[in-house]
Amino acid sequence: MDISAIRKDYSIKSLDISDVKTNPITQFEFWFEEAITAEVLEVNAMTVSTLGLDGFPNARILLLKGVDTGFVFFTNYRSEKGMELEQHDSASLTFFWPELERQVRVRGKVEKVSAEESDTYFISRPLGSQIGAWVSPQSRVIESRADINTRQQEIEKQFAGKAITRPPHWGGYRLIPATIEFWQGRPSRLHDRIKYERLEGEWEITRLAP
Numbered sequence: 001m002d003i004s005a006i007r008k009d010y011s012i013k014s015l016d017i018s019d020v021k022t023n024p025i026t027q028f029e030f031w032f033e034e035a036i037t038a039e040v041l042e043v044n045a046m047t048v049s050t051l052g053l054d055g056f057p058n059a060r061i062l063l064l065k066g067v068d069t070g071f072v073f074f075t076n077y078r079s080e081k082g083m084e085l086e087q088h089d090s091a092s093l094t095f096f097w098p099e100l101e102r103q104v105r106v107r108g109k110v111e112k113v114s115a116e117e118s119d120t121y122f123i124s125r126p127l128g129s130q131i132g133a134w135v136s137p138q139s140r141v142i143e144s145r146a147d148i149n150t151r152q153q154e155i156e157k158q159f160a161g162k163a164i165t166r167p168p169h170w171g172g173y174r175l176i177p178a179t180i181e182f183w184q185g186r187p188s189r190l191h192d193r194i195k196y197e198r199l200e201g202e203w204e205i206t207r208l209a210p
Helices: 024-037 080-087 115-124 127-135 145-158
Strands: 045-051 057-063 071-076 090-097 102-112 170-184 192-199 202-208
Touching: 024 102, 024 170, 045 071, 045 080, 057 071, 057 080, 071 080, 071 115, 115 127, 115 170, 127 145
Parallel strands: none
Antiparallel strands: 045 057, 045 090, 071 170, 090 102, 102 170, 170 192, 192 202
C-alpha cells in the first residue's frame, strides 16, 4: 500500500473574510447547521486535545453537547482527560466535516459547568448511558470485561425502580475560546483559513496562509 499516493483535491466551496460573521460562535453555528443539512456523519464529533500528565499531547474523540459562550462536553472527572484538565486547564477542539471539506479548530481555557447544568443534561441521557456513568471507572486498568458486566448488574439493582442520580465524579466542561480557525479546503492545497483571535475582549479576524 502506497499511503503517500492517497490524495483528494478540494473544490466544493471557498471562504473569505467578507463571507464570515463578526462573532466566531455565530460563524460556527452557521457552519454547524450547514453540516447537519449536508448529513455529515457524527456531525458533533470532535477531537479534544489536552496536555498529558507526562507532558505529551493527548487527544481523543468526544461529542459536542452544547454551544453558548463556549463549547460544552461531558465526561468522567476522574478520567484521564479529567485529571489532565485538573492540572492544566488549556485545551483544543478539532471538528472535521469531510462532506463539506471543512475543519474548525478551537483553543482556549476549560472550566467545569455548573452542577445544575450537569444534572439537566444527565437526566436527558438514555437510561443505559446514565447507568454507564456509574459503572465505568473510566481510564483505569481493569482485569476483564466481566468486571464491567458485574458492576453494571450491581448498579442496575441499586437503582431498580428509582431515578438514577448523577454521579459526583461525572459532569460537564465548557471550553471558552481564545482562538477559532475556520478551514475550507481548496484546490492545489491552497486552502482558505480564517482565524478569529480574542484581543482585549474583541474578536480580530485575519486570513492565514494555507
